Amino acid sequence: MKRDLPSAVEGHHAHLAAIDPMPSPVELRAALPFSDMAARTVAAGRRAIRDRLDGRDPRLLVIVGPCSLHDPVAGLEYARRLRRLADEVSETLCLVMRVYFEKPRTSTGWKGLINDPGMDDSFRIADGMHLARRFLLDINELGLPVASEALDPISPQYLAELLSWVAIGARTTESQTHREMSSGLAMPVGFKNGTDGGTQTAVNAILSASHPHAFLGVDPSGRAAVLRTRGNPYSHLVLRGGSDRPNYDSVSVALAGKALQKAGLANNIIIDCSHGNSYKNHALQGTVLRDVLQQLGHGNQSIAGVMLESFLEDGNQAIPTDLSQLRYGCSVTDACLGWSATEALLREAHATLLAGKNAEKGRQTLSA
Numbered sequence: 001m002k003r004d005l006p007s008a009v010e011g012h013h014a015h016l017a018a019i020d021p022m023p024s025p026v027e028l029r030a031a032l033p034f035s036d037m038a039a040r041t042v043a044a045g046r047r048a049i050r051d052r053l054d055g056r057d058p059r060l061l062v063i064v065g066p067c068s069l070h071d072p073v074a075g076l077e078y079a080r081r082l083r084r085l086a087d088e089v090s091e092t093l094c095l096v097m098r099v100y101f102e103k104p105r106t107s108t109g110w111k112g113l114i115n116d117p118g119m120d121d122s123f124r125i126a127d128g129m130h131l132a133r134r135f136l137l138d139i140n141e142l143g144l145p146v147a148s149e150a151l152d153p154i155s156p157q158y159l160a161e162l163l164s165w166v167a168i169g170a171r172t173t174e175s176q177t178h179r180e181m182s183s184g185l186a187m188p189v190g191f192k193n194g195t196d197g198g199t200q201t202a203v204n205a206i207l208s209a210s211h212p213h214a215f216l217g218v219d220p221s222g223r224a225a226v227l228r229t230r231g232n233p234y235s236h237l238v239l240r241g242g243s244d245r246p247n248y249d250s251v252s253v254a255l256a257g258k259a260l261q262k263a264g265l266a267n268n269i270i271i272d273c274s275h276g277n278s279y280k281n282h283a284l285q286g287t288v289l290r291d292v293l294q295q296l297g298h299g300n301q302s303i304a305g306v307m308l309e310s311f312l313e314d315g316n317q318a319i320p321t322d323l324s325q326l327r328y329g330c331s332v333t334d335a336c337l338g339w340s341a342t343e344a345l346l347r348e349a350h351a352t353l354l355a356g357k358n359a360e361k362g363r364q365t366l367s368a
């Protein structure tokens, strides 16, 4: 629908095709209300992540799931499997499901389930937002906390109460809008280093997000408003590698830690095993994770967690014109580890960390 938008300037709306109304955040929340179970999952998920960042919980955070969520049915099947695995490895790993509905593109491409749920350029954003909130409720009701990327600055009004962790992506870490938004979010926010591999933009972002801001946004009724924030004390760094080289190695991690400390920030780092850290070769994510485990075994105190891109099927696929040709459970954006490789890798990580934990207990008993 194109609203009548008068302007004194001739041709002012020449590049605007239409303005479609959206239900307000309050309306969507009323249509898809919180359940007690979902509320408990979010509270427990956020607490566990804060405890890890504060050093009170020694478990490694693992943010794991598809590069993008395009099919809620396959997503739910993945979540059920992850939920079972989460229980099995809970002594050493805190699993959080990666549920990304908004994709920042290098230039063009499908921008995610919220933007285009039909994957056919029909851009039914109101339907996409409804699907996204429904899916987040379903996952939280399984008892699995959720991590997502916050890309659109209005989306959090609809969805953020269902998220336990949020990323600001490599392409938006330098954006003031995203830093301001993060300063008011209730959950820990991980800022990724830039696509060029530089960490200073993320350090600046963490500093900015930890401060109060006042900026334009929408209130829960969807009305334009001035949002005044208190600052987010749980913003932290995500190392995702750069266009020419990874940055998960111990030297890069130490240098990033020094940059955080120099800025007076907590030395908390999450390693994204995908993207620039694996040269976008999904099969290399295991190599990165094993290196991180080795760093932890050698006493690294700054790595709080890892991120893995994983789905039911290995690899990825282009979005076909005939959507009935889509392969079930296979990523339509970056390539992912398949479920069996994911499960094996996380069990291996659990066994490695458990062995380290038991060895430490043994040393303590001997020296007591």
Ligand SMILES: O=C[C@H](O)[C@H](O)COP(=O)(O)O
Binding pocket: 067, 103, 104, 105, 106, 107, 108, 109, 275, 333, 334
């Ligand atoms: O994680 C996903 C992609 O790396 C990101 O959205 C950029 O994708 P593109 O370079 O294919 O646009």
Ligand SMILES: C=C(OP(=O)(O)O)C(=O)O
Binding pocket: 067, 100, 104, 149, 168, 169, 170, 171, 192, 240, 272, 275
């Ligand atoms: C887009 C993503 O990552 P990055 O911002 O690191 O490119 C992502 O994690 O989906």
